[in-house]
Amino acid sequence: MENSVIKSQAYGKDLVRVVRVVRHPDGWQEIADYTVRCLLSGEEFGPSYTKGDNKLVVATDSQKNTVFYLAKTLPAEKVMVPEVFATEIASFMVNKYAHVTT
Helix, strand or coil, X not given: CCCCXXXXXXXXXXXXXXXXXXXXXXXXXXXXXXXXXXXXXCHHHHHHHHCCCCCCCCCHXXXXXXXXXXXXXXCHHHCCCHHHHHHHHHHHHHHHCCCCCC
């Protein structure tokens, strides 16, 4: 019997709705309204698929709550631009979880 090899994989949380409102002193407001998809990958996730060992899996609720946390606590200039916010989420995940590479 041949062994199967997982060449690549990714998993995560999709359809995370985030809204951030910035109220300016002169009365106008900025609104960022996003639907976020968080996909994580790393070579160490292989046993999750081949042996049922999920100890390194970052729960999808944890991913969702991290997105909410960052949207609320980051300075507005890091949330109001989608590309900057996405970079902040990715940096947080990679730095928090050593086994996550992308």
